[in-house]
Amino acid sequence: MRNLSKDLFLNTMTCPTLGWELRNDDISGHGSQFPRTLGEKFRVEQGIDIGNRARSLFPTGLLIEEKDMARAAAATRQAMEDPRILTIFEAAFFVDSTAARADILIRDGTGWSLIEVKSSANDRGNYIDDMAYTAMALTQAGLVITSASLLLISKEFRLGMDNRDLFVEVDHTDEVLLHAEALRQLWPNIIDETSGPEKPRPVLKFECKKCSLFSECTGKEIKNHIFQIPRLSPKKFLELTASGIVSIEDVPASFPLTERQTMMWESVQAQSPMVRDELESELERIAWPAHYLDFESVMTAIPLYPNTPPYHQVPTQYSSHCCDNVGHVMAHAEYLCDHTKDSRFDLAKRLIEDLPGNGSIIVYSNFEKTIINALAVAFPSLAPSLESLVDRIVDLQDIIIKNFYHPDFGGSVSLKSTLPALVPDMSYSSLAIGEGETAMVTFAYLAMGRYDNESADAERRNLLEYCKQDTLAMVKLHERLDEYVRGVG
Template identity: 30%
Template sequence: MNNINLSKSRYCECVQCVNILWLNKYKPEYSQTDSNDSVLENGRKVGELAKGLFGDYEDIPYDKDIDFRIQKTEELLQDKPNIITEASFNYENNFCSVDILKNDADGVEIYEVKSSTEIKDIYLDDVAYQYFVLTNAGLNVKKAAIVYINNEYVRSKELDMEQLFNIEDVTDIAREKQNQIKNNIDRINEFMRVHDGDNEPDKHIGVDCFDPYPCPYWEYCTRDLPKPNVFDISGMWKSKKFEKYYEGKISFEDLENEKINPKYLEQIDFELNDREPKIEKEPIESLLSSLNYPLYFIDYESCQYAIPELEGTKPYQQIPFQYSLHVIQEEGAPIEHYEFLAEADDDNLIRTFAESMIKDMSEDGSVIVYNKGFEATRNREIGEMYPDLLEEMERINSNIVDLMVPFRSRDYYTKEMKGSYSIKYVLPALYPDDPDLDYSNLPLIHNGGEASEAFLSLKDKTPEHQKEIRNGLLKYCKLDTLAMVKIWEKLKEVTD
């Protein structure tokens, strides 16, 4: 019987969990993937840029007809020495395309391109699989390497590809893994022969459900567990959750007398016994009394470029491109709203962002954020990039107050927060069924990930579509700071 068709991505999925292959074939409707377009686009851009790392190259365009791609590769291999990108090979139904193939007179070199800033174990499996296919297809593989992003590189006016990319030789590791690759392929084929569509394999859950990637079938494989269960405990390490799971301590009832973090027990207790809200007035009053008018409720949105597009920035640096600001000048004063959203083609958008914010918060007052680490770090980075703005950035940082503190420390807690202090849990817990505070009612943009993706996509959109996206971004960010105002109002209400 012929081997099943394996690609390098399918092989790597099976290294994580072979059940994924069976589920993809027989139960694909249960897959739940959080597709992140910006991650995919970053990967595509990095891959395309890296193709020119060694100079001119011959590219084999994608074609559903694998045989066509393999034939094209065979033709180009004769024209050595050359560089071939997406060179395609097959050995006993094990297929792979090599990102960059350096084709020399005495053999070939494999270069696998990753948009990551580090080498993960699964990348080594990926390269070793390619080495297996190419060597068994009759090629002399002299070298196998991983090309990945150098996150210490700071872009100057022109992009320096040699500085942007790190190249690590992993030939020895790839060779050491060859027997393992062969055994894994045999095991995968035997598994799929034994388990046809009518013979579902035993479900398996473990830490590998999240490592190296979150499995899209998690909900399917845990569908029979009691709800809520140990995996719903907020903040507990996954390894600890699986430890309890393997001990048979799965439901909240199983866990309520366990010796675990008091915060986890509190979440369990509130859930099982439907407790009234817990409100510790003294620390909440202390926070409120520390605030000084004017009150600036501010939230940033940011994006990341794998390939830095702005001078002075690093790969994957958080680039603040938007803020919303609700201002209360004095007690009892009406709420004012200010906002900023960068132009997608502004090469100085970080400075433009900062200058607008400084203007809108020109007076000293409490700068109220939710999770101050994020905004404070962005402000420090801006001060480092632009020394003339450092004093203003430090002034703003010195006035920051974190509205998250009462919820993180559980001075204010309700069952509906489900153990979390994220604003996406806290807000609906404090204001249930308020359509004006429901993120799902927003047009286009509903969370920070979508906001980042939307901004990154602007350059490729028509003016009409850009206007629609920008409107969605403004509405989303505005709700983030309105949410903080409403939380502040609730804190005042419960301490009166």
């Protein structure tokens, strides 16, 4: 369940403005609890499923179902007063301006054990802050916390196992209690800072770079923000902002930049593409006929198939355009796994057949290499053939990163940024599936049997079209780069 005060705390440790947004714009603005994309919807569903499975480990636990915090807090108090109730789920606490819900509270003598459930297989630093906030709220409500731990997803879990095997408990009592006490002392200041009627004046910090409000807040109406400079270090960021510089246009020529940063700076200053001489020799390394290859994959907390661990990246499909020269397509091959079973072996076999010869295998990012290497580990009988595919890989994105920049890239070299800049007449807007996360969730839903037969057929066609568009986009992108090399771009 979303906890506004906790969000406020976790986000306002670096930004009072963000805290103000959360308090005052909760429904329509950032931090809305309503998922906006298929990927967000899927993550919410996964979280709910993991939460329910965690509760199943405590069959006598009582769930506080009330959504309203005041009523939920009253129901929690009532449950705590009943000594027969040993475990409470979603226990609510609402004291002064502090509101919190504890995933699982277990009666422990005169105190309570706090357990927070996370649908992650990895312990993360911010989980301590998260639990510290809840522990502080519980302490303010008069509870004695005897232990604080996380329930994380076990990497040993496999489909068909009991829910008891799904979780590992990690004790964080000492850190949580220490952080909770530090937070208790800071809390009045945080509340003062964020609860006024006026929105605090935003101050640009390095943390803004990853903030989802950036373009509406400190980045608003700033074209070519210095955050677009590749690998801008916090030190250089501070040097620039100390001089009042937030736009790449205002960065002086004397400012020390790396080679790649300089290429970008020159491109933005000149408002024209920058092409390094090495682009030509890099592209000449490509051996023909070449295959432009793209994979899609799926990754879920609860594995979709036996013998795969949680959050394992399972390749689900590929597309390959084969060209005998730049921009000249000879053939297209594609494969989409049977979603009802683990089809990785069949996919790997077909992949080897579909990428014959010694020509280059052109990819966009390191992802395809990672997938093929993982297939080689999973299927040793295919490993020699798969490893020889890896040897043929040429990464077009890496070539762009080192040798080319267009002012319309806006600091990103993802295919979704470079394609509109270089091939504006090609877009994903007419496709039913237009980005990777939707493709991932669509396949997961297929595997989970969420579509009827007719819809499943339609979604499978959509998946094939999306992946095909990705490899065709790479063909077109390469063609444009070649035009720049030849001076006709």
